Amino acid sequence: MVKFLKLYEKIGIFILIVFAGIFLAIASPNFLKTDTILNIITQGTYGVIVGFGMVLAITSGGFDLSVDAVVGLTSVFLSLLIPNIGIPSAIILSILISCFVGFLNGLIITKFGVNPLITTLSMATIIRGASLLIAKGRQIPISVEKFTVIGTGKLMGVPNPIWIMLVLFILFFLLLNQTPYGRHICAIGSNESAARVSGLNVTFVKIMVYVLVSFTASINGVIRTSQAMIGIPSMAPGFTLLVITITILGGTSLSGGKGNLIGAVFAGIFISMIYYGLNLIGVQYFYQLLSVGLVLLFALFVDGLRKRYLEAAKIKGIKV
């Protein structure tokens, strides 16, 4: 049983995808076409890209609820900057501004000792307000045609967002598993005071984590804006829940110290498959909210059962 649980922790989400895939293949004749599958994965990349950042945050024992606001902020800055300073510098500048938001988050959390939930929840409100102020409450259309390539273009038949996701995956995977920095994140997440005592620069590591979360959120903002070709200050409402759902469903432990990036990728695709299925039935948007909430609760339910079983096994003396 313990072996099974260990296995489930690693590839449980993969089993879910296979089941969902079989179900969808039977329900819809269009499902098993390359276009459909690529489309589903592209939809999934939204949550997955920010999920990479969130994996780091949760692994370090923190949290970030300001990602949806950062997406909106990026969108607004892109729409304002592109006509003035050109596409590449506009993208770089918007991402830098977003990273600064992450820096502020990290600074408040580490230096003022404010709880990460409260900090990022407040920051989300502040950033939303600020984006609305900067955009004067309007939506700003972008007329530079070239910009649309990032979100809708294809390279070798595969949509660009998937490439972006792959590149980020490799970067974050190397960062988390192959560098000292990644090990420091895990160490802080498992036991912060021990990490501090053994000489890690906890402040720096944590601030960088929040900068990276905002970085991924702003990449997502770039992709979304390029697809919509419009700057929307209130872009992506409720997106944070989706990202957290993907992260947890992907097997990242809420108690910190254990991150799972591959799981996040599959979890994002799984959620995207659910959306596709719901669209097939033709239900309203509310049911998507409901399904994400229920999937999250289900994942937590299983996680809770698993923890209980492992604890009981430990007491009985079975080696875990």
Place this chain on the structure above:
Amino acid sequence: MEDYRLRKTKQKFGAFWGNFGLPLIFIIMFAIFAISTPSFRSTYNFLNNLSFSSYVGIAAIGMTFVIMTGNFDISIGSMLSLVAVLGSSFIPKIGGAVGIISALLIACILGFLNGIFVTKLRIPAFITTLGMLFVFRALAFIYTNNVPVYISDRFWLYFGNGKLFDVIPFPILLMGVCYGAAYLLLRRSPVGRYIIAVGTNPRAAALSGINVDNIKILVFTLLGLFVGISAVTNSANLGSANPGLMGQDFEFQVITAVVLGGTALSGGNGSLGGSFIAALIVTFLNNGMGLMQVNSYWQMVATGLVMIFAVSLNKLKFFLLGQGEF
């Protein structure tokens, strides 16, 4: 010697800040608004504000209990909407009075559900209620098909607009009763001591024979009840229950109030009086900025800044009292 004196002064200031800091902030804020905006000064506006603050104020009681046990609930905004929608839709069938009772019952059940998830499945409260936030809101949408429910029952409406002796709005009275009952529960009953014990040190509480899980479930259920009361008064005041608009940012305001009121997020002791004054601050701040015709986007920014500022101030208090690093 010098060092000792400095420490004494620090402690004195910390104690002073802990006791009088919030009322002081409220008075200063009130004075600024009263001087700068004539429409803010009227008795009518004052009573109205007090009445508005009851929504946040009443729910803040429950949230104080929940945060005191070291938990958290961010589903209350959606809960407010779901309870209001369900309760008011029952009115044509069962009448206003039974409708209110059933609304409160539903609210208790929703809170109870949160409690069960948190305790029996050991899911962190924050994540459970994050999931519930979406489930409740979606259910409210699905149940009404996104059409507001209009309320015409006089008994129900009295809860939001009724006035005692034609002067005191009924919600204010209700808030007073709730705070009185909560005070008795927290300071004059064993349950209150259990809540504090569970928040301070759950292990010690469990070892001394307190059923920690039951206390946590009770606390979540109580929060549900208080949110239910807020749902009834709020929907009565608006005259309708709108599944999408009701309870927007409600959890944010309530948590701001409780944290601003001095209840530590790490659990342990909390302050009902602090939550009350902080609820007033949050409501009066919004109303004052509205009357000063501050852009609503600036209001969002201000609310967020106040929140971070308030939590940092609390840290400052503990630091001055020598209870932790800054």
